[in-house]
Amino acid sequence: MNYVPSECANTEQILHQNFRKRMRSGYSLLELVMSVALMGGMLVPALELIRKGMELSTEIDQRQLLAGYASSQLEERMATVAASWTTGTFIGDYSSDGMSNIRFTTTCSDAVADGGVVDTLMVITTVTYLDANANDVFDSNELSCTYQTKLGKFATYEDLVL
Numbered sequence: 001m002n003y004v005p006s007e008c009a010n011t012e013q014i015l016h017q018n019f020r021k022r023m024r025s026g027y028s029l030l031e032l033v034m035s036v037a038l039m040g041g042m043l044v045p046a047l048e049l050i051r052k053g054m055e056l057s058t059e060i061d062q063r064q065l066l067a068g069y070a071s072s073q074l075e076e077r078m079a080t081v082a083a084s085w086t087t088g089t090f091i092g093d094y095s096s097d098g099m100s101n102i103r104f105t106t107t108c109s110d111a112v113a114d115g116g117v118v119d120t121l122m123v124i125t126t127v128t129y130l131d132a133n134a135n136d137v138f139d140s141n142e143l144s145c146t147y148q149t150k151l152g153k154f155a156t157y158e159d160l161v162l
Contacts, residue, residue, distance in 0.1 A: 059143070062130055066102065066145035069094060070128040073104050074147045077124050081108055081151050085122065093131075104128045105138060115150070122151045 027035075080086055087110060093103045106126045110116035116123045129144035131137075138144065 062143055063145065065099070066128045066130065066143065069099075069102060069104065070126050070145045070147045073106055073128065074124060074126045074149060077106050077108055077126065078149065078151055081122050081124060085110075085119075085153060087122070101131050101134065102128060103131045103136065103138070120153050122153070124149050124151060 077090070087108050090106045090108075091104070093100050104126060106124065107114075108122055108124050110118050110120070110122045112118065114123045125146065125148040127138060127144055127146045129138045129142045132142050133139065
């Protein structure tokens with residue numbers, strides 16, 4: 001449809017309508033604020049989930065580290081007991097590995113009260129723990145790993161000692 005100046009009584013009114021159509025193509029401040037609030041409301045729980053996941057990941061890593069050190073300490077004591085039948089409690093840390101906050105307590109006993117048989121069966125218990133308060137004492141609220149085994153005294157072990 002072609003407009004001829006004689007048909008178009010009010011050209012200014014047509015231009016004003018076109019201008020309003022172009023102006024409406026953007027968002028109002030209210031719409032912008034509402035969308036930011038909605039996105040923020042969705043982002044907060046997502047960030048909380050990520051934070052909790054990081055905490056659990058750190059705890060799992062610490063537990064695996066404690067389990068590895070406990071296994072290592074238990075194997076070391078088993079070799080010592082098999083060679084020399086040494087009883088006692090051994091305490092230390094892993095500062096040589098750069099982990100001075102991880103400590104261990106290993107008890108070797110052949111006493112009947114501990115579950116052993118005198119001069120025949122040794123009970124070896126190792127507790128590794130993350131010494132959070134750095135007091136060099138295992139507290140019940142500290143992250144820990146406990147391994148226990150028994151080792152018999154056999155003639156073959158004594159024959160292997162060189």
